[in-house]
Amino acid sequence: MKMKKRLSLLMAATLVATAAMTGCGGGRQAAPETTTAAPAQETKAEETKAEETKAAEAATGFEAGATIGVSLPWLGTQNWKEADEMFKTQLEAAGFKAIVQAADNKVPQQQQQIESMIQNGAKVIVVGPVDGSQLGSVLEEAAAAGITVIGYDRLLENTTGVEGVVQFGSIKTGELQGQALLDGLAKEKGEGPYNIELFGGGPADPNAPNFFKGAMSVLQPKIDDGTLVVVSGQTDFTQCATLDWDNSKAQARMDSLLSGFYADKEIHGVLSPNDGIARAIITASEQAGQKIPVVSGLDAENESVEWIWSGRQYSTVAKPTDVLVGKTVEIIKSLQEGKGMPAPDTNVNNGKKDVGVYELPPLVVTKDNAKEAFANDPGRLDLLK
Amino acid sequence: MKYIKQVLGGELRQYTMVIALAALIIIFNITSGGRMVTSSNFQNLLSGNAYVLVLAIGMLMVIVIGQIDLSVGSVAGFSGMVMALVARDLNFPWWLAVLVSLAIGVAAGAWQGFWLSKLGIPGFITTLGGMMIFRGGVIWISKSISVPAPPELKWFGAGYLPEWGPAFTGMNNSTLLMGIIAIAALAYVQLRRHTRSANLTGTKEPLWPVAVRIGLGGGIIGYFTWLFGTGRPGTSFPVPGLILVILVIIYHTITQRTQFGRHIYAVGGNKSAAALSGVNVQRTYFLTMLNMSFLAALAGIMFVGRSTAAGPSDGTGWELDAIASVFIGGAAVSGGIGTVLNTMVGGMVMAVLNSGLMLMGVGADRTQVIKGFVLLAAVAFDVYNKAHGRRSIIGTLFPEKEIKPKEGKPTGSDSQ
Numbered sequence: 001m002k003m004k005k006r007l008s009l010l011m012a013a014t015l016v017a018t019a020a021m022t023g024c025g026g027g028r029q030a031a032p033e034t035t036t037a038a039p040a041q042e043t044k045a046e047e048t049k050a051e052e053t054k055a056a057e058a059a060t061g062f063e064a065g066a067t068i069g070v071s072l073p074w075l076g077t078q079n080w081k082e083a084d085e086m087f088k089t090q091l092e093a094a095g096f097k098a099i100v101q102a103a104d105n106k107v108p109q110q111q112q113q114i115e116s117m118i119q120n121g122a123k124v125i126v127v128g129p130v131d132g133s134q135l136g137s138v139l140e141e142a143a144a145a146g147i148t149v150i151g152y153d154r155l156l157e158n159t160t161g162v163e164g165v166v167q168f169g170s171i172k173t174g175e176l177q178g179q180a181l182l183d184g185l186a187k188e189k190g191e192g193p194y195n196i197e198l199f200g201g202g203p204a205d206p207n208a209p210n211f212f213k214g215a216m217s218v219l220q221p222k223i224d225d226g227t228l229v230v231v232s233g234q235t236d237f238t239q240c241a242t243l244d245w246d247n248s249k250a251q252a253r254m255d256s257l258l259s260g261f262y263a264d265k266e267i268h269g270v271l272s273p274n275d276g277i278a279r280a281i282i283t284a285s286e287q288a289g290q291k292i293p294v295v296s297g298l299d300a301e302n303e304s305v306e307w308i309w310s311g312r313q314y315s316t317v318a319k320p321t322d323v324l325v326g327k328t329v330e331i332i333k334s335l336q337e338g339k340g341m342p343a344p345d346t347n348v349n350n351g352k353k354d355v356g357v358y359e360l361p362p363l364v365v366t367k368d369n370a371k372e373a374f375a376n377d378p379g380r381l382d383l384l385k
Numbered sequence: 386m387k388y389i390k391q392v393l394g395g396e397l398r399q400y401t402m403v404i405a406l407a408a409l410i411i412i413f414n415i416t417s418g419g420r421m422v423t424s425s426n427f428q429n430l431l432s433g434n435a436y437v438l439v440l441a442i443g444m445l446m447v448i449v450i451g452q453i454d455l456s457v458g459s460v461a462g463f464s465g466m467v468m469a470l471v472a473r474d475l476n477f478p479w480w481l482a483v484l485v486s487l488a489i490g491v492a493a494g495a496w497q498g499f500w501l502s503k504l505g506i507p508g509f510i511t512t513l514g515g516m517m518i519f520r521g522g523v524i525w526i527s528k529s530i531s532v533p534a535p536p537e538l539k540w541f542g543a544g545y546l547p548e549w550g551p552a553f554t555g556m557n558n559s560t561l562l563m564g565i566i567a568i569a570a571l572a573y574v575q576l577r578r579h580t581r582s583a584n585l586t587g588t589k590e591p592l593w594p595v596a597v598r599i600g601l602g603g604g605i606i607g608y609f610t611w612l613f614g615t616g617r618p619g620t621s622f623p624v625p626g627l628i629l630v631i632l633v634i635i636y637h638t639i640t641q642r643t644q645f646g647r648h649i650y651a652v653g654g655n656k657s658a659a660a661l662s663g664v665n666v667q668r669t670y671f672l673t674m675l676n677m678s679f680l681a682a683l684a685g686i687m688f689v690g691r692s693t694a695a696g697p698s699d700g701t702g703w704e705l706d707a708i709a710s711v712f713i714g715g716a717a718v719s720g721g722i723g724t725v726l727n728t729m730v731g732g733m734v735m736a737v738l739n740s741g742l743m744l745m746g747v748g749a750d751r752t753q754v755i756k757g758f759v760l761l762a763a764v765a766f767d768v769y770n771k772a773h774g775r776r777s778i779i780g781t782l783f784p785e786k787e788i789k790p791k792e793g794k795p796t797g798s799d800s801q
Contacts, residue, residue: 104749106702107692108433115429116743119420133531136693137543144617158533158693203529204696238528244698351533 061338062123067097068332069117069125070152074105077245077276078301082321083128083152090329096336105244107131111138124148124332131204133157133351148335152328155206155357157350164341164356165348166328168319170207173362174214177271177296180315180364182218184294185269188314192227194268196293197257199281200237201273202245211273211298212237219271228269231261242277250277254284262290269294275304278313300365305374305383308367315366318373323360331358392594392601401766402715402730406737413741420744421737424616427609431626432543432691434736436461436684438629438729440707441714442636443680445728446673448711449640449653451720452508455704456497456515460678461685462700463519464489468686469532469695479535483686490682491675493519498674502667508674516704524697531696534689541628542690546621556614557621564610568603575599625687632680637725649673654721709756710735713763734759 070087072080084100091098099117103110107130115138117125125147129135132154139149139161149156151165185194198219201208216235222228223235234240234257242250250272258267267285270293272278278297285293297304297316307313334342344356365373374380414421440457447454468486471477477485493515500511546559554561579595613622640646648669651659660666684703689695714731716723738759742752 099746101743101746102749104753107696107699108436108688109749111691112429112433112739113743115426115433116740119423119426119429119744120746131531131694131696131698133533133694134692134696137539137691141543204531204698238530241529243524243529 061336064095064336065097066123066336067099067117067121069114069120069122070098070100070128071110071113071117071125072100072102072128072152073110073130075102076105077274077299079299079319079321080128083325086322086325087126087328090325091332094329094333096332103130105130107134111135114138114142118142118145118147122147124150124335126150126152126328126332127156127162128152129154129156132206133159135159136161148341150328150331151355153207153324155348155350155355157206158352159350160352162350162353162355164331164344164358166324166331166358167207167360168324168362169359170210171214171217172359173207173298173317173319174211174216175218176214176317176362176364177211177273177298177315178215178218180317180366181215181269181271181294181296182222184296184314184366188294189268193229194227195231195262195265196228196269196271197232197254197267198230198235198240198271199242199250199253199273199277200240201242201277203238203241203243205245208241208245208273209237212240215271215296231265231267232257242273245274245276247276247280251280251284254281255288258284258288258290262288266290267293270296272296272298274298275301275313275316278316279304279307282307282312300374300380302380302383305365305370305380308365308370309384311367315364318363318365319360320363320377327358327360392597402713402727402734402763406730406734409734409737409741413737413744417741417744421741422612424612424614424620426740426744427612428545428616428620428623428626430733430736430740431629432623433740434732435623435625435629436542436688436691437703437706437710437736438732439632439680439684439687440703441710441728441732442632442725443677444704444707445711445714445716445723445725446636446640446649447508447677448708448716448718449649449720449723450670450673451653451656452501452670452673453708454497454508454512454674454677456493456512456519457677457681457684457707458700458703459516459519459523460490460493460681460700461688461703462523462695462698463493463526463685464682465534465685465689465695465699466523466527466532466697468538469534469689470526472535473532479537482535483538486686487679487682490679490685493682494675494678495671497678498671501674502670520701523699527695527697529697531694533694534692536693538686538690539693540624540690542625542687542692544624544690545619546624546627548619548621556611557616558614560610560614560621563622564606564614567606567610571602571606572599575602625691628683628687633725633729640725645669645672650721706735707732709760713760715763715767717767718764731763734763 068091070091072084075081075084080102084102087100088098099120099122101113103113110130114125114127114135118141125142127135127139127149129151132151135156136159139156139159141161142149143161149162151162151167153167155165155167156162181196185192198212200212203209219228223230242253254270267290270281272281272295275297278295281295282292292312294314297313298319300316300318304313304316308316331342334340341356342358345359346357347354348357349355363373370384371381374384410421420426440461444454444457464486467489468482471485472479472482497511497515500506501508546557548557548559550558575595575598579590579592583589640649648659648664651662651664652666652669656666685700688699692699710732711723711728712718712731713734714723714728716728735756738756739752742755
């Protein structure tokens, strides 16, 4: 109890200090009402300062064995696990010291990881965000410390602390998914009209609405002319979204759609934003006693590659992780040599500034082209037997 | 040993967790090559964990009354989201949005308190319901999309105190002033207590332990002042840390010095006995739950400020972090025991573990495993101690009666 007392005294002392500080606030600043505005100005000043130092640094680069931080959202899907391993091997092969960490899909954990990378003296931090808009202050902190922040696979929004984003064009990906669904329906389900349902990805991921938008740009004209019928009527992204990209939530939604709207109808096709959700949709359809619908996908996960090969899942879109990681490491090398960021393919406004985007082309995979698509990928080629 | 005891005031066992915390910091500092004890890392420790520690303050009181609150994460997420939404869609100024959000927290707390105190539904069930209601609520009102928060809020979640005054001090003068006043206040309070206790008991304690205490305490405060004050220009003792310190002082006073505080411990220690001695058990339950959700709303606001946006999954799992902090800080699962200050130490143990393991590059998977073992070990240690002749609940609660009998209130002397 005595310790508590002692500590309490200490705390009381601090309170007095605080009170005193607030009291003399008027004295140290000409206009008291600027107290709240001051930090904002300070950060702004810091940012410009940081940008200057960065420009200077860009000209000089940094030492070859520098530390590079990579913060990934989680390791719960295959593409992230692959990214985890590839970043380690490719960065170390390029002579860097790599810190690769994953955040268990929790925003606060990712914030702390990025801070610990700043502590560890990283020169570049690559961030695959859990939620692209919730890292604002830590990324600005990184930028203020002269670190270059590169977004990986997902856009970093609502912050001035980001220099560029490497990703597969997400609208393009969506268009490919929509087109693959249309092609599959024509090929496997005979003449229209076709009954379809739509699924979106995790709403916290800024790519998810873009996938959906891209796909709808292909599908909407066909819905309007009656070739496609969305039986449930749920065509809004917020209605179709799958929180956290969680497969079980998608399966539960598919279950209720099937029992609610397809008691006496056949479902022909489903737009799925990724492979895990695609398999959840297929499983739900099988359990409901439906013939397997044409389903799109994304990521070319091993299990889905097998399912495509055996004809259960119609298509997926491959976004080869090694290409994405390779492009990122290429940018890091260019920074290290002092050449700065390479010229981006396009610019996107993230709410605070224009961010350079390095877009890579994705690839549709169906049973017909699977062998060619994975010709350079022995792991996946093995599955096609 | 005798001299050490005289300085610290007996009962070295009370310091176990503080010593463990200090040891952790030192070990991590060595293994990470000096990256643990740096200005920026300590600033991060406070900014990055303040919201959990704020929750833990409220959770301590809930656990002391023998209940548990599972809804705090959801309430924090919900009130943070309401704040971001009213600021964006209804164009409320940021301070009004904050007030709306705090009001939502109070309303949520009143809702939970009503079910617990008036209808006697166990807190576990009440708040399990609340957890689902408010989590669903966040997702519903946000349409599962994160909403940017007013930029002014960043100051509360990740801001620093202003720079001013002469530059020759070489540090942030706001922090320096806080430190100086803290040391002065420490010295003043120690000396006053020394003379007062001499007057009351008639026995004269030698003056040197007081001097050593002031020296040691002042040294520690001075060191941390220096650490926080000499970071990158523009940084200081972080604002979320300051909010936390103020809350700790307020809640320490409430739980240790006020009638309401004594009621909380009385209800948690023995509900029937408390009721028979005239404590309004229902009111105590109600206010404690109300306060918990209020603090949850505040934690949600601080987190949104740091994140610059409110997200649909904000607050997931926070209740468990808060509960773990309380138990590592030595609170009893059965209620009636635990203090705000020990809870803060418990929370800092978790925070330092997190930060140290991340600095060493240990993955999230193994970090979880290690934290689980630490929780078990801390609680097991506490249980072992109690089974081997530690002071009773009453002894822990009212130890000051032995020294200062004249200060005791009538309610206090009843329990002796």
